[in-house]
Amino acid sequence: MNGPAPAALALRGLVKRFDTKIAVSGVDLDVPAGSFYGLLGPNGAGKTTSLSMAVGLLRPDAGSAWVLGHDVWASPVQAKQLLGVMPDGVRLFDRLNGAELLAYHGLLRGMDPAVVDQRARELLDVLALADAGRTLVVDYSAGMKKKIGLACALLHSPRLLVLDEPFEAVDPVSAALIRDILHRYVTNGGTVIFSSHVMEVVERLCSHVAILAGGTIKRVGTIDEVRAGRSLEDVFVEVVGGRTATGEELAWL
Numbered sequence: 001m002n003g004p005a006p007a008a009l010a011l012r013g014l015v016k017r018f019d020t021k022i023a024v025s026g027v028d029l030d031v032p033a034g035s036f037y038g039l040l041g042p043n044g045a046g047k048t049t050s051l052s053m054a055v056g057l058l059r060p061d062a063g064s065a066w067v068l069g070h071d072v073w074a075s076p077v078q079a080k081q082l083l084g085v086m087p088d089g090v091r092l093f094d095r096l097n098g099a100e101l102l103a104y105h106g107l108l109r110g111m112d113p114a115v116v117d118q119r120a121r122e123l124l125d126v127l128a129l130a131d132a133g134r135t136l137v138v139d140y141s142a143g144m145k146k147k148i149g150l151a152c153a154l155l156h157s158p159r160l161l162v163l164d165e166p167f168e169a170v171d172p173v174s175a176a177l178i179r180d181i182l183h184r185y186v187t188n189g190g191t192v193i194f195s196s197h198v199m200e201v202v203e204r205l206c207s208h209v210a211i212l213a214g215g216t217i218k219r220v221g222t223i224d225e226v227r228a229g230r231s232l233e234d235v236f237v238e239v240v241g242g243r244t245a246t247g248e249e250l251a252w253l
């Protein structure tokens with residue numbers, strides 16, 4: 001291939017409107033291959049909407065998304081082969097147990113059943129889900145659902161992982177486990193982008209960060225570029241704009 005290697009994920013002019021609400025209003029982003037990318041933003045910033053459009057789960061009103069040079073909407077099969085996704089909320093076939101869910105994912109992707117079986121066992125073991133045995137995913141705790149979602153995203157060994165709030169509702173031990181797995185994945189050449197509200201997680205893990213607020217990217221770059229000698233939290237609060245209680249409110253409380 002000539003020219004520079006394509007970004008692992010490139011977003012151009014993504015727009016999404018829900019009725020009168022403009023959730024995302026022109027998001028451009030380049031996630032370099034091999035980066036660990038944090039997408040920070042307050043509640044309602046448009047993180048889930050942007051990531052859903054980026055991976056082919058939600059059709060944009062305008063704009064486009066490419067995964068390693070493949071247009072997600074024009075060439076979905078090529079793009080999705082390279083992509084592992086952990087969506088927000090529970091979009092899992094949850095009337096299956098963990099092993100069945102992974103088998104189902106693997107077979108949907110056309111993987112060799114023996115490979116699926118071996119990888120599923122390893123993933124359940126590493127993510128400490130093997131003990132859940134025949135428990136249905138619907139009966140998993142919130143943290144266990146995050147972990148089985150991550151296992152589904154990793155099963156086919158994708159080049160790019162897109163994770164919506166992977167650390168939410170996860171206990172510290174499981175969070176450390178997920179961090180280790182993602183760190184190893186990036187060290188071995190993978191690329192991760194994940195959304196979060198948690199500065200420390202992003203500051204600790206990520207090489208790059210984008211701050212999204214009100215449906216647009218407000219800051220973007222390497223962690224050091226965005227921090228510019230300050231804490232990420234200070235930059236975030238400045239960008240997003242804080243609201244402080246004056247003491248007048250909630251006087252009845």
Ligand SMILES: Nc1ncnc2c1ncn2[C@@H]1O[C@H](COP(=O)(O)OP(=O)(O)OP(=O)(O)O)[C@@H](O)[C@H]1O
Pocket residue numbers: 018021022023041042043044045046047048049050
């Ligand atoms: N299906 C929908 N219908 C109507 N409005 C929606 C829909 N999905 C999202 N929105 C609105 O779009 C905006 C962005 O939502 P989004 O879920 O992308 O934010 P977010 O940054 O992921 O927030 P959070 O951190 O709280 O998960 C919000 O105002 C939300 O109410």
